[in-house]
Amino acid sequence: MKTQTLVGILFTLLARRKVNARELAAKYNCSERTVFRYIDELTCAGIPIDVSRGIGGGICISDAYKLPHGILTRPEAARMHEALLAMNEQLRDPALASAIEKFESQYMGKCSLPSSLGNIYVDSGSWGDEHNFSEKLALVDSAITGCEELVIDYVNREGKRSRRRIRPHLLVLKQNIWYTFAWDLKHNEFRIFKVGRMRTLLRTGDTFERIPFTREDIPLSFWPAERSVLARFEISPEALPFAQDWLGVETIVSADGVHTAEAELPDDDSLAGKILSAGAGLKVLSPDSLKERVAAEARRLAALYEP
16 A cells, blocks of 8 residues: 555656645545655655745656656557557547656657767766656756746755756756756856756746856856866876876876876865775875875775774
8 A cells, every 4th residue: 555655646746746745645545744754755765856835835846857767668668658549549538648648758758868969979867877867957958948947956065955946048068067057046146056966856937038148157167266276196007097087188198108197176075085086096196285185085985994
């Protein structure tokens, strides 16, 4: 019974995108407290559900979320689609037609597939991604095209969540990370948001007039000069591909079999961890302050595995 209710709540959210706890409690014959417990379980399972209180609030599922395609194989989805179409040819039932439309949106749509641009093949998802990131990207792109405001549940670098209402103007791809350049209504200014940090995205239906901007208005450095560090590295052959991907081949100098690189990097808490992710193949030569931070982080990491 619990599993049936969980699945029922999930499909109700997929169909309507926003409901309130009272409706779900009445539909599934349980208390509102039980509904919120089920919502917590769905959230823990990785489903992007957002709960907002007050007037106009409710339980919302991200407009970018769709069920993993692995639930049905492509042949299974195709055969089911054919069966639904054949049945509707005979019945001409509005409810069945609506079900077919939802099924096509879920399994037969194109927005979750990688995009091809001429001679460039672009797959915006990550390894192991069940197209969830691609759906987010497609939704932001659609909002930019339609000048539609979005409400996002955003997680910042410190892990703090905030609800933002944004007017997306541009998608930016830098170092394999997607950002949207958007007007933030909370701070009344343009800001850069990392798409991967958007936990949920909700369409509002409200449109806006685009604000003119130039390329110089976009903070393509993404960090202020006072928070950057000029770092120099020695790179072993096994770490060379990592350094090429991260620092760029133009920063690497090879002489007498020795590879070195110099690059200006964001000087934040994640820098030491990024360097250590290359293993022993990436050695910091300067500055000394960065060498000390990496060494301290390595000691903390080693302590986790000491018996």
